[in-house]
Amino acid sequence: MEETISLKEIFDVIKKRIKLIIAITVVAVLVSAIISFFVLTPTYQSSTEVIVNQKPTDPAVQYSVNDVRLNVELINTYSQIIRTPRILDGVIEELNLSLTASELQNKIAVTSPNSSQIVIVTATDTDPEMATQIANTTVSVFQREIPVLMNVDNVEILSPAITASNPSPVSPNKKLNIAIALVLGLMVGIGLAFLLEYLDNTVKTESDIEKRLNVPVIGVISHIDESDIQNSVANFSQNRKNRGA
Structure with missing residues (x-):
């Protein structure tokens, strides 16, 4: 059966990897700005x-x-x-x-x-x-x-040709270079986010179990860490004191 992806799943992937997408975009823009302003010689x-x-x-x-x-x-x-x-x-x-x-x-x-x-x-x-x-x-x-x-x-x-009092270089086009880097950074970031999501084979939800193992979920064991146990003990002790009072 052919798998489909919903619009909500697309937004969920982007939201999950939003920091990665932003980081790649910012790096692309910074690299483009540095090259355009400090590396390329204006002509x-x-x-x-x-x-x-x-x-x-x-x-x-x-x-x-x-x-x-x-x-x-x-x-x-x-x-x-x-x-x-x-x-x-x-x-x-x-x-x-x-x-x-x-x-x-x-x-x-x-x-x-x-x-x-x-x-x-x-x-x-x-x-x-x-x-x-x-x-x-x-x-x-x-x-x-x-x-x-x-x-x-x-x-x-x-x-005849004349030199303007304040000539503007024809290249590099700094604004255009930065705009292109912004678009490419977003495209690469989003593409990488979906690639990582596709390569992620870990099971996270009940639906993942049903899809991968093709068996129904009978029950769920919640994750309990040490702080949850301490809080539960403290609440139990407090309740006993209240009943004794």
Whole structure:
């Protein structure tokens, strides 16, 4: 016969192991807070925007749809070129960075929102000022090198990166880390509570005897400790005195 567990039994298990659940949750939150505040190094991001816009040879000629489409198609190529050693080595040289092109590549992300003609170059670093310099220098070197590489001059800086007066790190997200640790701590604590309950084979109640031995309970012998005996003797003596009086 398949065993079922009622909602009351679930609450009873949680209530029985509530101290264990709370302890595991508190430890998880404390570990997460310590790691987030004191172990992980905060990192900052800074972004600069450039626009890909081919300059017409004849000022009297207006841009056509084909010109715009060509510029948009070039963005994928430009996104790859920005992160190549040809550009990054120039950034390393100008900023005198003690990084390789591969290491600097991991600090730079290039995106183009909604397939527009705008390219966003985002740099990440533990120093907010350095993140700004990397973003701006990368775009500057790219703008200088692209006419040589592709014989085009269609890149203009739209919005240079700036460092905020009070920059906020993008990672670690301390509140999110603590919230995740809280949820995981509760899940682990509750799971461990039910595991311990499942592994506990001791007989505690009359129903346990009926379930395990499949026999009815005829009687129950109560547990009596020494204090109960002393109290009973004291009460008996007091009653005899009262009757004698």
